Amino acid sequence: MAKKIGEQRPQRRPRKISNDLGLKLKLYILKLQEAFGETIEPLFVDRRGNRLSVERIATILKGEHVAANIRHEGQVSMLLRHHLGQGLADQGAPAEMIAELLGHNSTIAAQAYVAATPNIAKIKSKALGKSEPYKRIMAALLTGDVVKKDDVNKNSHVHGIVNMTYIGGIGSCALPSPTCCPYNPVYSCYTCKKFHPFVDGPHGEVKLALQDEAQYFLDAAEQVEGSLEYNRAVTQHERTIFAVNATIDYCKKEVL
Structure with a gap:
């Protein structure tokens, strides 16, 4: 112990x-x-x-x-x-x-x-697939419309760093150029209506990087008594990962 x-x-x-x-x-x-x-x-x-x-x-x-x-x-x-x-x-x-x-x-x-x-x-995926609230979330999605990378100007492409890993080409930002977004790229994109994910973007890489970083926060929090419970950094990552999962599922449907 x-x-x-x-x-x-x-x-x-x-x-x-x-x-x-x-x-x-x-x-x-x-x-x-x-x-x-x-x-x-x-x-x-x-x-x-x-x-x-x-x-x-x-x-x-x-x-x-x-x-x-x-x-x-x-x-x-x-x-x-x-x-x-x-x-x-x-x-x-x-x-x-x-x-x-x-x-x-x-x-x-x-x-x-x-x-x-x-x-x-598998159990969670099957259960969520039958859930009406989840279906409504998927239908509305948390981002803007899914688009193809070749149809978007490269100047609007979103790039960023997650868990010391470079992430690029995940989607485009609808903010007028050269407007600077006040939020952290990649982390905030999947819950923003201004973000249009690419149907063939590396969203799986984003998910893995977020999961690794969330585990790092958990490991660090273990060293301080009481830091695991109500840990906002972990909660934020969980919500972002959920949004990335929703985007991945939606992009799969678009491809099919």
Whole structure:
């Protein structure tokens, strides 16, 4: 429970494990005791039976990541946590259980894992497709009309940066040139009637960049107690991602 803020020592809580995992741990402990003596207690030891430090364990894990061609400096433990959270969600674990196991004070971060599961995505898409309010939103759309890139003057094309990634050619802005939009390009475009998305624009890239940036905000918020709940930055990204999804679906219909 090391994610709890303001505590000198991590909380330790008893957890139930399967008989199969318990047997494997028991055999592993017996082998350690045979090699280094019956009084040995730590599970992670070096070749001499001495307890490995946190820094040494992190170094070993980093080496395993590099060997597997996974290169994310400074994110060794974070990647393992994400893998655990996503693995639990893919197996159908509820957000409350994931939050409890990861030591979160809120279920907001856990809900991101649940929302990313393929099965949940299919269920949500099917349910939204039958929803009358959703159909009305799709019919009205949150932007202007969908257009073709070749039919629009290049001077009106929208460009911007999302999550340190350049995004260009997503649509055109109907503001008269050289008017400067007071809002942040790309982020605000998908909820603006002045924005006309290109039917063949890279809207999928925008969605992925927004999702990655939203996860960055979640990771940063985890470091400050109480910052996950009512996080406006995350909420804003969720609304923008919803608008991008609506645009992607609408563009698909236009192509068909």
